[in-house]
Amino acid sequence: MLTLMSAQKNTRTPFEGVNATWNYTLGSIVFLFLMLDLIVIADLVVRYLETGSMLLRVLVAVCVLASATRIRYCWFLRGDSEGRLPHVGWTIALFAPAVAAWGLAFVLPEGSVYAAAQLWFSGVLFAIVLRRALRWLVMLALAVATAIPIFVRALLGDEGLELTERGAGPFVMMYGLLLPFMLISSLWLWRVVWRLDEARHLAAELAVTQERLRFAADLHDIQGHHLQVIALKAELVERTLEAKPEYAAEQVGEIRLIAKEALEETRSLVAGLREVALDVELENAREVLTLSGAECELDIAGTPSGREAQRVLAFAVREATTNILRHSGATAAKLALRPARGGYELVVTNNGLVEGYEQGSGSGLSGLRERVAALGGTLSAGALNDNFELRLWVPEGATT
CATH class of the missing domain: 3.30.565.10 (Histidine kinase-like ATPase, C-terminal domain)
Incomplete structure (x- = not known):
């Protein structure tokens, strides 16, 4: 016999479709960052081979490290059930190479746009896990900080901005500007699926609770009536035991029959024999x-x-x-x-x-x-x- 009254506690696990949706979302975000980083690194490598600049060589290494930390940080976009932020150590690891690249943007003769963009790429990824109001403030601060070395190089009249006019520079800048919206839309879809899964689990728990309440109501209907009759007859026996012992004995017999009937009906209810069309x-x-x-x-x-x-x-x-x-x-x-x-x-x-x-x-x-x-x-x-x-x-x- 299987009854909801003895049901084991349901373990909260995401539905298979939710995990599949997250894997698809994560794969899309990782692919986006990989493509952006590969394009930037490839363009910088070409520039390094042409010029032999040691600063460009250092920037390539820093960009590779920044790319690796960003890809690892993507796993934290799923969040947890309490909405906590990733460990501060991972956030430091995310920003350390990005800030180093941003610093190089002030002194690089070429590639300052790519160097400054590292702070934007990593910062946007961090801002996504923040609450909505704080998220946009952080992005605004990141946009200003990213633009500072670019404007400095422009004011100095150096060639640091030439990559925005040829090669992959325009592509990287365009997708960099669209990056927050692409991430937000992808994660919005994932969170909708997650909330639907939570609603499904709540509905299932509600259905089980309703069935338990139905069982309790049926049990109350059976036991409540019989116990009330037994209580009344017991009072009657108590009052008539000395004056009318034969009548009292008769009532005791009826109490026994009522108790037996209540027991049988309860067993029938538990065994599922209570007739329903x-x-x-x-x-x-x-x-x-x-x-x-x-x-x-x-x-x-x-x-x-x-x-x-x-x-x-x-x-x-x-x-x-x-x-x-x-x-x-x-x-x-x-x-x-x-x-x-x-x-x-x-x-x-x-x-x-x-x-x-x-x-x-x-x-x-x-x-x-x-x-x-x-x-x-x-x-x-x-x-x-x-x-x-x-x-x-x-x-x-x-x-x-």
């Missing part, structure tokens, strides 16, 4: 699965007239629905019920297949298998085409 159970399953974030499709071609067949099928629908909520991150599910071979066949599929899940494992499926076998039916459960499928058949007029 099959069509109501199917609609409940669709509602609960939809609340959990899964698209649920019902394909009902008819329902059996036999009471026992309906009872087992209703129990199977509850069991399958609870399994989906507890053991999978399904985003799509289908419940199909149709006449077949002189009986009715129920097929429940979902795309939340869990690796390592053994067919027929768990007391819930074992109990369901016993109920189906008692009616002369059949049941199978397991993986099929990357889905998990539960399929059972019961004869139309089955009786136990």
